[in-house]
Amino acid sequence: MSNKRLPVFELTIFCLVTVVFYIMGLLFFCQNSSNTMNSHWLYVGFQVVFIVALLSLLLFLRRILVSKNLEIAEKKAIQKNYLEQLNNTYEGTLKALSYALDLRDHGTWGHSARVVSYALAIAEKIGLTQQALRQLAWAGILHDIGKIGVPDSILLKKTALDPDEWENVKRHPTIGYEVIREIDFLKFAADIVLCHHEHYDGSGYPKGIKGEYIPLGARIFAIADALDAMTSDR
Missing domain, CATH: 1.10.3210.10 (Hypothetical protein af1432)
Structure with a gap:
């Protein structure tokens, strides 16, 4: 069974880096807003980078969710198999006891x-x-x-x-x-x-x-x- 854990630390670092770069980009954009043409393309480029970062974050979260669901499904399958084996053991024991009783009374x-x-x-x-x-x-x-x-x-x-x-x-x-x-x-x-x-x-x-x-x-x-x-x- 998988022992994967939810990478909370890595996810937190990713979010912090994204926010920091976003703030730095805004500051840089404000400082260079005097040149309208350059500032326009700078703004567009910055937004594209930010959107890509958000999409990467969403894909990262989706991968975590899928991994977690697979782990849960694996645990459920193991539990179901264990329960079935346990029930079969119970039933086999009871049948043996019943057979012994029938042997006593032909x-x-x-x-x-x-x-x-x-x-x-x-x-x-x-x-x-x-x-x-x-x-x-x-x-x-x-x-x-x-x-x-x-x-x-x-x-x-x-x-x-x-x-x-x-x-x-x-x-x-x-x-x-x-x-x-x-x-x-x-x-x-x-x-x-x-x-x-x-x-x-x-x-x-x-x-x-x-x-x-x-x-x-x-x-x-x-x-x-x-x-x-x-x-x-x-």
């Missing part, structure tokens, strides 16, 4: 990836921004992370769950929320993780909220999760 093998795919398709259709889509993807990858707090004896049980076991399973959105809510770049995802089992009619869990009180991302994931449950062998 009944939901590939579940997170499918739900993310469905949710993003819905989000694109309703016109969410690229930034919102990225945050939605992160939330989808982690939406079942709270299942790490559900015992294997319940999570992997082949028969129907009893009421107490079902209440234990219903804690996983709250557990997931507590796990990620303090991570700065996942704050948006935390509310989706907490509310992705809420239903529009208020019959969901853990809070039983309904309608537009449910975050938009969570509503999208509730639909995507239901679609995956109906179309896959879980």
Whole structure:
């Protein structure tokens, strides 16, 4: 990256020299104004020199401005590239964690990836921004992370769950929320993780909220999760 600085000192000297020569020219013109013909051409010549000096100054300033703009553009490009690499690192880490969770529960093998795919398709259709889509993807990858707090004896049980076991399973959105809510770049995802089992009619869990009180991302994931449950062998 360029370390060019704005040449303030050089610019100041240039302006001072221009002003000094202008004043000297005026004094010289006044002293020789008795000869009308000579003074006329002297005045014209002096004005031409002064105009050339001003044009040189403007070109000098333009060069500085262009150089500064190029430096700013270079910095922005580096920052954008760094941010993209950072986001890719975040996403790769989250995918690895999601894969580890799916390995624990073979009944939901590939579940997170499918739900993310469905949710993003819905989000694109309703016109969410690229930034919102990225945050939605992160939330989808982690939406079942709270299942790490559900015992294997319940999570992997082949028969129907009893009421107490079902209440234990219903804690996983709250557990997931507590796990990620303090991570700065996942704050948006935390509310989706907490509310992705809420239903529009208020019959969901853990809070039983309904309608537009449910975050938009969570509503999208509730639909995507239901679609995956109906179309896959879980």
